[in-house]
Amino acid sequence: MVAEHKKQPWAFYGRRSELALMRRVLERRRWFFLQLSGRRRIGKTALIQQALNASGIDKTLPDYVPASARLTW
Numbered sequence: 001m002v003a004e005h006k007k008q009p010w011a012f013y014g015r016r017s018e019l020a021l022m023r024r025v026l027e028r029r030r031w032f033f034l035q036l037s038g039r040r041r042i043g044k045t046a047l048i049q050q051a052l053n054a055s056g057i058d059k060t061l062p063d064y065v066p067a068s069a070r071l072t073w
Helices: 016-027 044-055
Strands: none
């Protein structure tokens, strides 16, 4: 008899200080702009999703600005 293996989703780990900071900002329940930058494929989107899920926020307006963009603020 072959044992069934259930696929388990990847667990989120690490980035405790970044996650805590994002959760504090999200708990304010006010409009804000948060810039998150970093190398490709290091978990930026997963970090955002984890913070939003933990805060119970389901309405967001994501935006993406490529690193090559020349922003003048």
